[in-house]
Amino acid sequence: xxxxxxxxxxxxxxxxxxxxxxxxxxxxxxxxxxxxxxxxxxxxxxxxxxxxxxxxxxxxxxxxxxxxxxxxxxxxxxxxxxxxxxxxxxxxxxxxxxxxxxxxxxxxxxxxxxxxxxxxxxxxxxxxxxxxxxxxxxxxxxxxxxxxxxxxxxxxxxxxxxxxxxxxxxxxxxxxxxxxxxxxxxxxxxxxxxxxxxxxxxxxxxxxxxxxxxxxxxxxxxxxxxxxxxxxxxxxxxxxxxxxxxxxxxxx
Amino acid sequence: xxxxxxxxxxxxxxxxxxxxxxxxxxxxxxxxxxxxxxxxxxxxxxxxxxxxxxxxxxxxxxxxxxxxxxxxxxxxxxxxxxxxxxxxxxxxxxxxxxxxxxxxxxxxxxxxxxxxxxxxxxxxxxxxxxxxxxxxxxxxxxxxxxxxxxxxxxxxxxxxxxxxxxxxxxxxxxxxxxxxxxxxxxxxxxxxxxxxxxxxxxxxxxxxxxxxxxxxxxxxxxxxxxxxxxxxxxxxxxxxxxxxxxxxxxxx
DNA sequence: TTTCATTGGTACAAGGCTATACCTTTGGCT
DNA sequence: AGCCAAAGGTATAGCCTTGTACCAATGAAA
Numbered sequence: 001x002x003x004x005x006x007x008x009x010x011x012x013x014x015x016x017x018x019x020x021x022x023x024x025x026x027x028x029x030x031x032x033x034x035x036x037x038x039x040x041x042x043x044x045x046x047x048x049x050x051x052x053x054x055x056x057x058x059x060x061x062x063x064x065x066x067x068x069x070x071x072x073x074x075x076x077x078x079x080x081x082x083x084x085x086x087x088x089x090x091x092x093x094x095x096x097x098x099x100x101x102x103x104x105x106x107x108x109x110x111x112x113x114x115x116x117x118x119x120x121x122x123x124x125x126x127x128x129x130x131x132x133x134x135x136x137x138x139x140x141x142x143x144x145x146x147x148x149x150x151x152x153x154x155x156x157x158x159x160x161x162x163x164x165x166x167x168x169x170x171x172x173x174x175x176x177x178x179x180x181x182x183x184x185x186x187x188x189x190x191x192x193x194x195x196x197x198x199x200x201x202x203x204x205x206x207x208x209x210x211x212x213x214x215x216x217x218x219x220x221x222x223x224x225x226x227x228x229x230x231x232x233x234x235x236x237x238x239x240x241x242x243x244x245x246x247x248x249x250x251x252x
Numbered sequence: 253x254x255x256x257x258x259x260x261x262x263x264x265x266x267x268x269x270x271x272x273x274x275x276x277x278x279x280x281x282x283x284x285x286x287x288x289x290x291x292x293x294x295x296x297x298x299x300x301x302x303x304x305x306x307x308x309x310x311x312x313x314x315x316x317x318x319x320x321x322x323x324x325x326x327x328x329x330x331x332x333x334x335x336x337x338x339x340x341x342x343x344x345x346x347x348x349x350x351x352x353x354x355x356x357x358x359x360x361x362x363x364x365x366x367x368x369x370x371x372x373x374x375x376x377x378x379x380x381x382x383x384x385x386x387x388x389x390x391x392x393x394x395x396x397x398x399x400x401x402x403x404x405x406x407x408x409x410x411x412x413x414x415x416x417x418x419x420x421x422x423x424x425x426x427x428x429x430x431x432x433x434x435x436x437x438x439x440x441x442x443x444x445x446x447x448x449x450x451x452x453x454x455x456x457x458x459x460x461x462x463x464x465x466x467x468x469x470x471x472x473x474x475x476x477x478x479x480x481x482x483x484x485x486x487x488x489x490x491x492x493x494x495x496x497x498x499x500x501x502x503x504x
Numbered sequence: 505t506t507t508c509a510t511t512g513g514t515a516c517a518a519g520g521c522t523a524t525a526c527c528t529t530t531g532g533c534t
Numbered sequence: 535a536g537c538c539a540a541a542g543g544t545a546t547a548g549c550c551t552t553g554t555a556c557c558a559a560t561g562a563a564a
Contacts, residue, residue, distance in 0.1 A: 016297070016304070018426055018442035019290040022314035023283045024276075028521065031275045038271040045268070052268070053541060062274035064522045069543085086530025087540040124388060124434035131387075132380030174270055182376035188440065190270035280551065305511060316552045321513080338560025339510040 032063050032071040038194040040080060040093055041201075042174065043167030050090035051081075096201070105250040108202035112251055115195070123244050126192045130173065131236050133180035133189065138224045138232035146179050147225055154221045158214055162205050170197065172217060176224070200243070203250055213242065284315050284323040290446040292332060292345055293453075294426065295419030302342040303333075348453070357502040360454035364503055367447070375496050378444045382425065383488050385432035385441065390476045390484035398431050399477055406473045410466055414457050422449060424469060428476070452495070455502055465494065 014020075025031065036057075039045050051057060054072070058065040072091050075081045082092045112119055142150065153172040160168040170193060177189040216239040223232035266272075277283065288309075291297050303309060306324070310317040324343055327333045334344045364371055394402065405424040412420040422445060429441040468491040475484035 016291065018430065018438050019287060019294065019296060019446075020304075020309070020312040021439055022312075023280060023287055024314065028275060035271060035275055039268065042271065044271060052272075055541085057272070060272040060274075062276065066523095066544095067521060083542075084530085085528080085542045087538090088531065089529080089541050091542095121434045121436050124432065125436040128384030128388065128432070128434065128437055129380060132384050135383075136376060136380065178270065180376065180380070182373045182380065184373050184377040184440075184444075185380055186270050187273055188436075192436075194271075307511085318514095318553095319551060335512075336560085337512045337558080339508090340561065341511050341559080343512095 028063060028067050029070050032061060032067055033074055034194075035061055036068075036071055036075060037080075038190055040075075041194045041197045042170050042190060045093050046167065047093050047095045050092045053090060105202065108199060108247075108250050111199055111202060115199075118195075122192055122195050123247075126189070126196060127237065127240050127244075129177065129185055129189045129192065130240060131233050133177045133182075133185050134220065134224065134232040134236040135229045136180040136182070136185075137176055138227055138229040140179070140181060141227065142179055142224055149175055150179065150221055150224065154217055157217055162207070162210070165205060165210055166197065166200060169213070169217075176220075196243075199247060203246065209242075209246070213239070216242075280315060280319050281322050284313060284319055285326055286446075287313055288320075288323055288327060289332075290442055292327075293446045293449045294422050294442060297345050298419065299345050299347045302344045305342060357454065360451060360499075360502050363451055363454060367451075370447075374444055374447050375499070378441070378448060379489065379492050379496075381429065381437055381441045381444065382492060383485050385429045385434075385437050386472065386476065386484040386488040387481045388432040388434070388437075389428055390479055390481040392431070392433060393479065394431055394476055401427055402431065402473055402476065406469055409469055414459070414462070417457060417462055418449065418452060421465070421469075428472075448495075451499060455498065461494075461498070465491070468494075 036051070039051065045051055051072075052060070054065055054068055058068040061068065072081060072083060076083050076091075079097060080094060082094050084090060084092065115122065150172075153168070153175045157165065157168040157172050173193065174186070174190060178186040180186070216235055220232060220235045220239065223235055288303070291303065297303055303324075304312070306317055306320055310320040313320065324333060324335060328335050328343075331349065332346060334346050336342060336344065367374065402424075405420070405427045409417065409420040409424050425445065426438070426442060430438040432438065468487055472484060472487045472491065475487055
């Protein structure tokens with residue numbers, strides 16, 4: 001105990017804490033499972049579609065094929081993937097089981113419990129990333145192919161049914177993160193959104209919420225394409241506040 | 253080479269790119285070197301001071317002592333650390349060699365080259381993190397011990413000489429990132445700032461810049477403690493624009 | 505001068521991860 | 535019916551990382 005080096009009174013916070021965190025958040029196998037889970041939870045590979053071949057996945061994740069296969073095996077056992085052999089085979093994303101008979105927050109609370117302290121951190125980090133991305137995006141003269149991509153994602157969310165809404169919403173938000181121009185922002189957002197989706201998937205999606213959300217999406221894209229950073233940031237913040245309130249409400 | 257799965261025309265961007273990045277950015281040894289380098293570059297352990305003992309470092313980084321020792325050995329060979337045995341021994345941070353006889357941007361350009369594409373990414377990511385952190389901080393009712401810590405960091409930058417200014421500046425910014433309330437924001441900022449400092453350390457610090465920077469610091473802290481998120485955000489963005497312009501200027 | 509707690513230095517065995525090569529299955533195409 | 539390309543399945547040798555135990559040096563305090 002007692003003071004660390006400079007120690008002008010221990011303000012409760014260790015000054016070295018920012019850098020002295022675990023170098024790895026788990027072994028390669030576990031992190032690989034999480035990464036493949038991202039592909040599924042973000043809807044980057046829709047239900048019924050198949051993941052890239054093992055060799056390609058392993059190379060892109062910079063992981064040995066053995067380790068990747070271990071990860072896929074776990075997800076297969078969990079009922080998330082179906083693995084078929086032979087040409088035209090591969091790992092297919094299975095439809096998510098709706099094991100939330102009681103629409104209340106039982107399952108949600110269980111998952112939130114697992115996150116513990118990290119829940120608040122996740123919501124805050126998400127806000128920083130998304131609000132920042134929206135602003136950068138609007139300040140960046142988004143046009144041409146990029147503009148087309150945004151409009152396409154927006155149209156997809158507008159015409160999506162209840163079943164597919166979450167996926168299209170994720171695609172739109174991820175597009176904004178990518179169009180921010182920083183791959184770090186996009187990468188971190190993908191990780192955070194994967195966690196958020198894990199929670200949101202426990203909550204029933206109501207048409208009124210969806211409509212409200214959709215109006216905000218429209219205004220958000222308009223602000224970005226119109227080159228209005230301040231407005232883009234404000235709309236995004238309000239948009240996220242809605243989701244956060246929804247989650248906190250179910251957890252309270 | 254042809255389309256991926258869903259492929260509505262290859263817009264240049266692979267839709268899976270956000271999740272399919274390398275699981276690990278290198279082996280444990282390399283990442284450990286980087287992490288210890290952070291402690292030094294961020295000035296968390298000042299020149300002349302010593303790092304925590306090997307066993308403690310290894311445990312906090314969740315790395316075997318063997319691996320940690322390999323990392324320290326490299327930093328010792330690089331002339332950044334001096335390792336002494338026995339009680340009251342340890343790894344001491346050596347003063348940085350000033351091997352920039354020509355004050356021009358030769359060394360800077362060399363290091364920027366190594367970053368390549370990641371330079372722009374780093375600056376954008378930094379902006380998102382810091383501007384977001386400042387806003388969260390101001391919206392959070394920073395008071396009591398936290399307020400004291402901010403004021404203390406501000407006072408330290410104000411009274412710091414040229415030699416110690418960068419370190420105190422880093423401490424202030426890191427404090428804001430930590431007071432945002434999100435450990436993820438703080439952790440990511442520490443990593444990014446470490447990279448930025450590596451570049452800044454090649455640039456001579458001029459008194460006019462320092463004064464200007466200090467006025468912004470004062471206003472920033474005032475906005476945070478005054479609970480003015482919009483203003484905190486605006487001041488932080490302008491503050492960062494200065495640094496970015498300085499770097500780009502030397503690189504152009 | 506002796507003691508001893510603290511800190512770095514070394515050795516070894518076990519487990520995890522990788523690279524590489526080769527085998528097996530599948531289903532469209534000839 | 536048979537071929538064959540693409541995909542999953544398996545085996546092995548080697549390196550990286552870890553955990554554990556023990557040795558060696560240092561310098562303040564008794």
